[in-house]
Structures are given as C-alpha cells and as structure tokens.
Amino acid sequence: MPFVKKKFFVQEKQRAFLYLMRELGYTQKEAQRLIAKGRLFVDGNPLSKAGADIEGEIEFIYFEPISKGLQPTFVAKEFVVFDKPSGVLIHPQNRHTPYSLIDELKSQFGMDANIAHRIDQETSGLVLCARNKESEREIKMMFQERDMEKTYLAFVHGKFEKEMVVDAPLLRAEDESAIVRMVVKVHQDGKPSKTYFKPLEYYEELDVTLVACKPYTGRQHQIRVHLFHVKHPIVGDPIYGQDENDIIRFLDKELTESDRITLSGAPRLLLHANELTFDLYDQSYTITSRLDFKKIGCDIIKKSMLDVNKNIKSE
Secondary structure, eight states, X not given: OOEEEEEEEEEEEEEHXXXXXXXXXXXXXXXXXXXXXXXXXXXXXXXXXXXXXXXXXXXXXXXXXXXXXXXXXXXXXXXXXXXXXXXXXXSOSSTTOOOOHHHHHHHHHOTTOEEOSOOOSSOEEEXXXXXXXXXXXXXXXXXXTTOEEEEEEEEEESOOOSOEEEEOOEEEOOSOOGGGGTOEEEOTTSBOOEEEEEEEXXXXXXXXXXXXXXXXXXXXXXXXXXXXXXXXXXXXXSSTTSOHXXXXXXXXXXXXXXXXXXXXXXXXXXXXEEEEEEEEXXXXXXXXXXXXXXXHHHHHHHHHHHHHHHHHHHO
C-alpha cells in the first residue's frame, strides 16, 4: 500500500508544518497542503491547522512508493519515459489505490521525480516524467506551449477510408445528470479542438481499422470523441458509441466484462500513446513505444470475437 500511517515523536514543541519540513523534507507549501488534507494526526484526530503547535507522539500518513518492476523505455539525465500498461493509473485516486505509475517513478528515481502529463487509465503507452523539480517546470512549460508532438494508435470500428483533420469544439457538460461524469461532446460552445487521423491498415475479417492519431490540442477524451464524431468509435470504448443506460452501468462499475465485449468489441480501450517528439535542453528526441500495439490489439479483438460467439452459442 503506497500510503502508510507511521508514528513519530516530536521532542520539542514546534509548528506542525515546520516539523514536516525539517524531519521529512517537504516544502512549506507541500507540508501545509498535506496537513490541510488531514494527513497529520494528534491523539487520533486529524490536525486542522498547519500553524498549530505539536509535541509528543503524532501520526502521519504519507506516500511510500512501491515498485512492480516496470522498466522505463527511455532514460535521460533530466527525464524518463515509461510505457504504461493499460489499466494502470497515472496517480492514485485515493489513499487506498494499491499501485499507480507514480509509484514506479518515485521508487526508481526518487521523491523529486514527477509525471509531467496524463493519459487515461485504460490508454496504454508513453508517459513523459521529470526526474527533478527543475526539469518538471521545463517539461510542463513545453506542454503548455504545445511544443510536444504526440502520435497515438487506435483500432476503430469499420473501414476508415481516408486521412482527415477533425476540427470540432469539445464541451464537458456541467449539469447534474449521472451520465456527464465523464462524457465530453462536440458542441459549438466548446473549446477549440483539432485532431489529425490517418488510416494505416484495414482488417476486413475483423471490420476494424488501425488509425494513427495526432492531437493538435489537448482536450479531455479528444481522440475518442473526435473518432466517435466521424462514426468510427474506438474498439473497446465503453462510453462513446454506447447508449446512456450502458454508459451509466460502466460508470457505476455494473457492466460485466462479457457485456462490455459484446457492446464495444473488447474488454479495454484500444488506444495507445505510441510516439513522442520534442526538443528539450538543446536536443531533439523522438521516442517510440516498445510495445507491439498492432499485434496486441489484433489478438484482443480476435479473442473478443471468439468469446462473443461462444456466448451466443451457449444461449
């Protein structure tokens, strides 16, 4: 478990945030934020004020990363790139998340290392990570200035016949209905969003196309929504291309894997961050995923089709 509660003994009365800074190496901002989150306990109760004095025994919940042996795809002095497996979170959702990519990064490269951008839990592929605070600022500025070119691969339903640019604004709904917790849609009031798509290979026996995707903007679910918009949803997508009841079942974790395969064609989203191209510290980089996503995707789709046929026959 990455988040652990440990006991400490404060010998001399002092401000709570100063103790965390001196003894555990946090910055003032980090220490105050962790106390505000209720991570520091006195007499079994979370401390509410970072400036309060503490003395004697306390308990503190902090992040203690674990490694599962995932090796980076590329290592440089200032940054590192991991090939994230599908299903692995970038950051823990809460204190009970057993493992995420930040565990692997910090356990291998130290507590100052940090992930510089995000991809969805089910999306596999390349994630760029900074090895220190200075490079984190540089890399995040690079993303902010759009100086990073990202290429994704996706298996989509149907025959995607020609390359195209989808220039359609995206809006995340703000109402209270259950369905909008994750759903983004094309809407004239949305933010400008633009993606380039190029078909690479059509598999007639599977009726799917492998497509290269290059997002010019970085909106949430951008590739997924734009592909759905042009009537080629990604294989395995449990949201875009599904009806409202099934979307709610997925969001509420009530959709079985068998039902998901029947509805979407696969038990996972077949989207992969395949290549990163950027300039950093006066050097140009093009980093390509080591995973054979083409083979992985085809194998998953073929197995899913067999599973669906078995279920039909058993009924």
